[in-house]
Amino acid sequence: MGNMSNFVKRVRDIMRNDAGINGDAQRIEQIAWMLFLKVYDAKEQDWEWDEEDYQSIIPEKCRWRNWGHDEDGKGMTGDILLDFVNNTLFPTLKNLPVNADTPIKKAIVQTTFADANNYMKDGVLLRQVIGVIDELDLTDYEESHAFGEIYETILKELQSAGSSGEFYTPRAVTDFMAQMIKPQIGEKMADFACGTGGFITSWLKELKKKVKTTEDEEMYANSIYGIEKKQFPYMLCITNMLLHDLDVPQVFHDNTLLRDVLDYTEDDQVDVILMNPPYGGSEKTEVKNHFPSDLASSETADLFMSVIMYRLKENGRAAVILPDGFLFGTDNAKVAIKTKLFSAFNVHTIVRMPGSVFSPYTSITTNILFFDRNGTTKETWFYRLDMPEGYKHFSKTKPMKSEHFAPAVEWWENRQEIQEEGFDKAKKYSIDEIKEKNYNIDLCGYPHEEEEILPPKELIQQYQEKRASLNADIDRILAQITDILGINLEEN
Template sequence: MARANTQFVKRIQDIMRNDPGINGDAQRIEQLSWILFLKVYDDREMIWEISRDNYLSIIPAGFHWHEWAVDNKDGQSLTGDELLDFVNNKLLPALKEITVTPDTPISKAIVKDAFIDANNYMKNGILLRQVLNVVNDVDFTDPKDRHLFNDIYEGILKELQSAGNSGEFYTPRALTDFIAETLKPKLGEKMADLACGTGGFLTSTLNLLRPQVKTVEDRDQYNHAVFGIEKKGQPYILAVTNLLLHDVDDPDIIHGNSLERRVTEYEDDEKFDIIMMNPPFGGSELPIIKQNFPNDLQSSETADLFLALIMYRLKDNGRVGIILPDGFLFGDDGAKINIKKRMLHDFNLHTIIRLPGSIFSPYTSIATNILFFDKTKPTEETWFYRLDMPKGYKHFSKTRPMKLEHFDPVREWWNNRHEIKEGDNYKSRAYTVKELEDNNYNFDLCGFPTETEEVLPPQELMQQYSQERAQLNAQIDKTLGAIKQLLEEDD
């Protein structure tokens, strides 16, 4: 599996790197995203034509994958400038201009949404033909090929971690699987991710629901079990494709911004049994967005707004697993304090898992946490547990990412909660609501030990800094010298 994954991705990489229009991994993945979508959608339509009465495609005639992308080795397939002209001036405009009405089924409406922001970056039609041929080698109607491609697709998503800002749309599979496993979704429940990125939480949920499918009714519940909203075009198309690959015929994913509606307007039928999220960190929204929230919850931090949104979209007895940065735990501005008060008094904030650093490396080094809460009763106590870096790891990386088994210490502790003290610090401890209130709602508890810096006498401190400055200056001079030499050689 892994080898096929590597070979597929490497073949695509090798072809696209030779194209003058592809500038870096982010563009390569964006280009591949819409190509994969069309191929996967075409293969799903073959199944729908058999299983659905009088099925009519929303894609105009002549623009289905099998009509233009397949190379029948008869010398008639589009390639070179002819292929570029077709894609740029006929295919993409036609898909962007598809007419969608409120009555259009989700399975059809997603086509237009998927191509609103799609672009063709490739400038060499011969290389584009080669990419199409590699993708066309996978038959998504074949269960064996589809299962194999789930691994390939996961590899493509993982590359988002190091593809510039696109990394924010990918949550490591170990995290999504652990949170889904902990919240235990059941058929008949509706799970949501209100900033779903590429759909990691959605597919982790589906993977747990699939073995529960026994009847035709179960199959229908599986098809409508997850809901997502994604603001950006590229992760949206990846998420939709991801759900199609998981046999969801009507991917209920909206291309839009969850924060653009007043939170007080949501009706009961717009609320969810389970919400799992890794909201954007450090972002900010337009001032008009803040007005969609009550005054006491208006924040400049996007993650805070999503947490407030969850409070309005969670059903009674619903449960949540959300990833948040350390800044939320110790933040003491008005909105953060008010959100924490509501979490303690209107919800049951039962567990906070402090996560080891570098989980999102290389995209970000921000320290993160998982907050688990439900809407069953007011909080009585909140357990904190610090998950340390596994033995043999100094940090996680693209080649050594976090794995699901690294959560084994949490799993063992979860059903047998007990206080753990290490020296002067707690690795695990329960705090009452009063203790948290008396601590000014600072949830930065059971954290990772910080190295204390030795305080030197002033004279020694000056000497140390002088040495460090001299070393730094020497390194800068060496680098500048090397650059100067290169410039002289170019002359």
């Protein structure tokens, strides 16, 4: 067990010497596919134990136990190993025969390897890394559980390895959201841009407390649904699910936005949605065409909000992370989306999070919207979660922790309006007040915000959103004035 904690360090030290590995992102990607095969092999041992005629989808010579596991130091190494991995293992796994009838637990091997790469160029070092990974005893409950924690640190490292951070929502945040949503046995939860599976694991952790019978156990194992469009986080997510004992991970490699929202039926609806939709993307016309024209925005997060509204069951519950731009935006698409949201759902709580929660990946300030599909909104509570004492901002070395949500949890159960230094920290607004503001719900924000220095791309984005909102406001006011004065501007 002692070697568990320095597992990542040992692998990293070996890889540093390999000329093929360029930077953190490649290193993690390299570890990821090996771990997947090791974890999958442990799962297959369970399945062979349970089903007497179990047949692996992976040809014998490509199963981890036959090339990764090295009993007596006689395993392939050097150029022979490299040749095997590059010219046998990868082509075989990428081209496994999979069709619509292949069970999920077998199909995931091919989907996981579709775009995977072997970056290592030194077969001796490759054998050493494989050796470290093979030492993990995933059949041992304690060790396997401990490894689940280690895997979490690997996912966290990803966040600071640059662009892959967008797939990782800090655990403190996903845990808080899952806790407030109060999972029940028998419910189905979905995340339509699930990244490495953070919301799913928080949901499972919270739901696990309610499992009492084998029937509960079965419902627990089938309680999730995920979609991730990028190959690499998808691979990490599948491995994450197998480590969490989900033998049939219902996580699919697909793009949620490429389906007409009007085609969703009740079968596509779920009880709970927990997610942090990607934002800041600008979607092409072909994507926008899948949405009704009034809801068709080019901003990715807006489109996900529409998907969420179409896929939440009657009496379902949702908690969604959205950037400030969604709150203050008053351009046509955002107002249409918010009008639909507040009239068809009960938006009961909006928690405003401090900036830098997602640092170092982005400094844009985010919010959690909690809403239920059980009628229209009558009033919405806003609550501002402040930086904990002694923190100027969160960072890689000082990340947000679960206990930082304690004030919000305490307030949640016993809601009161709070003012600090003349500014609202928690306040309830009626739907009429919200409509009067034309759905600019940038309320209970941070009063002493020094001007945030955002990276250029995000700065431009924010200016564009503000400009779109201002234009919409000006158009609306002009329309009111001309209406009052009875002027018809069209005639000139």
